[in-house]
Amino acid sequence: MNALDYVVLIGTLVGIALYGTWQTRGRRNLDGYLKGARNTPWFVIGLSIMATQASSITFLSTPGQGYESGLGFVQNYFGAPLALIVIAAVFLPMFRKLNVYTAYEFLGRRFDQKTRLLGAALFLVQRGLGAGITIYAPAIVLSTVMGWSLNATIISTGVLVVAYTAMGGSDAVNLTQKYQIGVIFAGMVAALIVLLTKLPAWLSFGDALTLAGGLHKLEAVDFSLNPDRRYTIWTGVLGGMFLALSYFGTDQSQVQRYLSGASLRESRLGLMFNGVFKIPMQFFILLLGALVFVFYQFERPPVFFNQAAWAGQAAKGDPAPLRALEADFAAAHAQKKQQLQAWIEAKHAGDAAGVATARAAALAANERVEVIRDQAKQAVGPGGGKKANDSDYVFITFILGYLPHGLIGLLVTVFFAAALSSKAGELNALGSTTTVDFYRFVIKRGADDQHYVKASKWFTALWGVVAIGFALFAHLAENLIQAVNILGSIFYGVVLGLFLVAFFLRRVGGTAVFWGALAAQTLVFVLYATTVISYLWFNVIGCGACMLFAVVLQGFLPTRVQPPPGSATA
Amino acid sequence: MTSKQGQEDPDHVKSSAVAGQDEAVPSRAQVDDEVTGLPGLRSWRAVYLFVLGSFVLYVVVLAWFTRYYS
Incomplete structure (x- = not known):
């Protein structure tokens, strides 16, 4: 990254945070702080729901998943539209009718207060313990690749998100998420456009899809009933619907987003926006990964994408086996490249027999490449034949190696914007639940709104400190x-x-x-x-x-x- | 929500002309909640069917995509 990239990165992230804080300054009553001004239009709610769910892992790791395993992961989202319909039709009207701040307050109205506290406690334990992951996961990848200090990356990200979330409340979260998701979409589309221009001139988009499909990267739907298959349409619809119902319907980080709607209509449309666009968005990100795979058929990638770990492994012991793997990989890759070129030439010539022959040869060559990659993953892995996970490093390696400066800054901004937007939603929810379901209800009843707003800010900041602390010590636990x-x-x-x-x-x-x-x-x-x-x-x-x-x-x-x-x- | 008779409130109630009865007319906020405001999708049932239909369409297109490029 050069100076231009840093200007884009810091300018965008800090600019959005400052704008959100300034726009939402002076929120004095609890309703405005926790639910926003209740004037949020449906598309902002829709984007906010999307931004809260899509963490930086979505944009860092999902293209890597497309690269490694193809499009099958998209099936995991098949249950989401169905769940969102149920939530819009059943859950949401009830939450709004009772005018609750948190989903658990609803349990108190429907059952009793002990059930409300149980629901809130389960949420806080689960979400609170996981609080550091949304900061830690991108920080570990980006600091490794960029050579930044891991702790400085975690602390700077954490402090920024805590500052604007605690100061501005729900409105600040919605407002900043709107711009952050805009940056994310712009960055991902720009990456796709650059990627397509980097493909060989003789390879059309259709040819790229032919190669990706021929090498089993475009298998989006699997109707198999085999329980050993990880992603099938059945697990996606059933398991995915179940998970989406839990997450969108009962997790306060999501419930708080759609409760900020100006009306039931706005909240419903925000949910339906996600029902329509969630699957295409995930498909697009996975397809980007599959196209990065095609790109790397003609540009030799490293045998192991996490080059810092690879160099560390070479420095630890005898580097000769690793160098041998690199040489084998280079030879196998060159051979595969030739087979793929022959395949496309045969396709352009309309030679069906030639296509079949070249495709079979390319598949065999691809198999050899994968065997060598597996050996490399085992060499860096924790031992006992276990493989190191390399897919998180695929997309960032492509970005740093092939995108122009300025765009590199924009894409790194995408990862941080995604981390900030999902973290903000979580902190906002943790602070609200602690204030409304415990502090106001159990510890201090009857205080004025200003007191609870102040308490909510402190609880949000406290959860932020917990998240940063958890992220700083995350590396201690395997x-x-x-x-x-x-x-x-x-x-x-x-x-x-x-x-x-x-x-x-x-x-x-x-x-x-x-x-x-x-x-x-x-x-x-x-x-x-x-x-x-x-x-x-x-x-x-x-x-x-x-x-x-x-x-x-x-x-x-x-x-x-x-x-x-x-x-x-x- | 009922009206506050005698008060001017554009969001609220008008009297029904039928048999001299006062009839509560929903406020604008309530009406907004009932109508979708979407062209061609006037009821929430239609919106849900649209989302369901788009889901089915995605599955069909992705299944075709899988088959075509495999």
């Missing part, structure tokens, strides 16, 4: 990101169960659902400790068990028909 994902899955299911009981099982009261949720959570803990079930299933088990236990327990308690929430207050 597989930390996976550990946090597991933690999330352990709690998400039960929280969703609480909300589904609230919406759909009106005969179940607070006591039954409270103890049912605790029993379900205990069951999930026991299963986690004693079985080897994939952690994604804990979402399903936690939710199902919570609903089942609540219904069974209600059978032993005095029957009470619960009026629809809000019927007395509307």
Whole structure:
């Protein structure tokens, strides 16, 4: 990166943060601070929902996933439109009718206060423990590639996001996210345009798709019923819908975004905006990765993209095996390049037999390249035949190697803007839930709005400090990101169960659902400790068990028909 | 939401001319919530069907894309 790139990076990030803080200065009442001025139009809500969900990992790692595994990951988002329809039709009207600040406040109105506190506590534990990841994950990749100090990267990112989120509240988050997502889209489209211009002149866009498809990078939909397949349309629709319902419907970082809408209509349209555009956006990012793969068929990539780790491995021990792998890789890559050229020449000549022959040869050459890459990943991996993850470094390596200065700065800005926008949504939600569901409700009742706004700012800042601290020490724990994902899955299911009981099982009261949720959570803990079930299933088990236990327990308690929430207050 | 009789409020109520009955007319905010404001998609059911239809279209197009380039 040169001076121009740094000007673009720092100017854009600080400029957006300052603008957001200045525009939202003087928010004095709790309603304005937590929900915004309630004048947010639907497209801002839509962009804000998108920006909160899409962290920098989405833009750093997803192209790498497209490079390595193709488009299949897009199926993970197939459940999102269906879940968003359910949330817009059922969840959202109830939240707005009751005029709640947090999703857990709704549980208090529908059941009782102990259930509200349980839901809020589960959210805070899960989201609070994962708070550092959205800062740590991009910082580790970018500091490694750029040679920056990891700690300085974490602290500067963290302080910036804490400052404008704490000062401006929900409006500042929405406002800055609008511009941040604009920068993100502009950067990704610019990267695609430059990428297409960097492909060989004789290779058309259609030819590039032919090569990517022929090398199995464009398999977007898999109808297989084989349970060993990681991404299929069935897991995408069922599992994806379940996850999206939990995330968009019960996670305060998302609920707070759409509660800031000027009306029910604006909030609904914001959700529907995501229902329509989420899948194309993910498809575009994955396709970008698949096209980077095609680009690297004609420009030799490093055998291992994380060059810092590769150099570190060479410095640690005997570098000869690594040099041998590099030489093998260069030879195999050159051979593959020839086969691919022959394939396209045969295609242009209309020679079907030549296409089939060249394609078979190219596939065999690709297989050899992949074997060498696997050996390289094992060489840098933690040992025991385990492979190092390299896909996070694919896109950033392409950006730094082939994009012009200025655009490099813009793309690095994209990664940081994504980190800031998702972190801001999380901090905003953590601060709001701590203030509304615990501080105002349990510790200090009856104070004026200014007091609660001040408290909310302090809680937001406190969670920011927790996130920065967690990110600074994240490297001490191995597989930390996976550990946090597991933690999330352990709690998400039960929280969703609480909300589904609230919406759909009106005969179940607070006591039954409270103890049912605790029993379900205990069951999930026991299963986690004693079985080897994939952690994604804990979402399903936690939710199902919570609903089942609540219904069974209600059978032993005095029957009470619960009026629809809000019927007395509307 | 009911009207406050006698007050001028453009967002609020007008009297029904039928049989001298006062009929609460929804405020503009309520009306905004009921109408989608989208051309061609006048009810929320239509909006949901549109989102569902776009999802089905994506799946069909992606399935075709997969088949065509495999």
